[in-house]
Every structure is written in structure tokens, then in C-alpha cells.
Amino acid sequence: MRHFDLTPLYRSTVGFDRLASVLDQVMASDVGSNAYPPYNIEKTGEDAYRITIAVAGFSETELSIEARDGQLVVTGRKAESEDKANFLHRGIATRAFERRFQLADHVRAENAVTENGLLHIDLVREVPEALKPRKIEIAGKSAIEGKAEAAA
Numbered sequence: 001m002r003h004f005d006l007t008p009l010y011r012s013t014v015g016f017d018r019l020a021s022v023l024d025q026v027m028a029s030d031v032g033s034n035a036y037p038p039y040n041i042e043k044t045g046e047d048a049y050r051i052t053i054a055v056a057g058f059s060e061t062e063l064s065i066e067a068r069d070g071q072l073v074v075t076g077r078k079a080e081s082e083d084k085a086n087f088l089h090r091g092i093a094t095r096a097f098e099r100r101f102q103l104a105d106h107v108r109a110e111n112a113v114t115e116n117g118l119l120h121i122d123l124v125r126e127v128p129e130a131l132k133p134r135k136i137e138i139a140g141k142s143a144i145e146g147k148a149e150a151a152a
Contacts, residue, residue, distance in 0.1 A: 035124055037076070037097055047125040052099060056117035057094040063119060065112050071119070072101040072109055106131075 055063060055076060064075040068142040078094045104125065112121045 008088075027112070032145075036093060036095070037099070039099065041101075049123040049125075051121045051123065053099065053119045053121075054117065055114065055119045057092050060114055061116070065109065065121060067103070067109055070103050070105075072103055072123075074099045074101075074119070074121070 012117060017052050039051060042052070044050050051072070051074075053074060058078065062076060062078055064073075064077075066073045066075075075096075075098045077096045077097050084116045103123070106127050107123055107125045110122045110124045114120075
């Protein structure tokens with residue numbers, strides 16, 4: 001019962017279609033998603049974030065991080081081992097996984113590191129100078145008259 005109809009949003013707004021499609025995509029992928037592997041998302045600064053994923057049993061070579069189409073895709077594929085151990089109990093999951101995170105505009109992955117069975121991915125939001133607020137100085141009437149005289 002977690003279905004939302006965003007059709008009214010498409011009818012009454014202009015330029016927000018990206019937001020609506022992101023909401024559609026998140027809601028569609030959230031319905032059937034599993035909880036493996038567990039992860040945290042934290043805000044570490046004004047424009048900094050960190051995603052931490054529990055990847056116990058995976059080496060760095062078995063993990064892949066890729067940014068594409070406004071998404072961060074983290075994939076884990078366990079290499080086949082030669083020794084076929086006879087487990088009495090297997091509680092450490094090493095099954096393949098793919099986790100997708102929708103990134104906002106101007107957010108990029110800066111670096112990634114594994115530590116104590118956790119994969120830390122640091123993200124940074126870098127707003128271009130053209131989109132940052134800027135102060136416009138107010139010139140007095142004498143400055144405008146001076147420019148008019150210089151042009152003449």
C-alpha cells in the first residue's frame with residue numbers, strides 16, 4: 001500500500017519532471033528491495049555525506065563502485081573459491097549484491113575505503129559558481145554618469 005500517484009504533479013508543474021521521475025524510481029525500487037547488505041547514510045558536513053556498507057567477507061577486488069546516470073551503483077561479487085568447505089553453520093552471507101543510491105545534482109563520489117569489514121564512500125556536493133548566490137553591488141548615480149561620460 002505504498003503506491004503514490006504523481007500524475008497531478010506532472011499536470012500542474014513545469015520543470016519538476018526530474019523530481020517526479022526520481023520519486024517514481026525510488027518508490028518502484030524500494031518495494032522489492034531486500035536488506036542485504038545493511039548500510040548507513042550520514043551527513044558529515046555542510047556539503048559532505050558518507051555511505052557506509054557492511055561488506056564482511058568481501059575483498060577490495062570483489063567490490064565495484066560506479067557512478068552513472070545520477071546513481072551510485074555498488075556491486076559485490078564473491079570470487080569462487082577452490083576449497084569447498086563443509087560448513088556446519090554458515091551465518092556470514094557472501095552472496096552477490098547490487099546497491100543503488102540516487103544522487104542529487106552536483107553530488108559526486110570523492111573516495112572509498114574499506115575498514116574492518118565496512119565500505120565507506122565519501123560524497124561531496126559541489127555547486128558550480130554560476131549557481132551560487134552572489135552579491136550585486138549597488139552603484140550610485142555618479143558612477144552611472146561617469147560611465148556615460150566615458151562612453152561619449
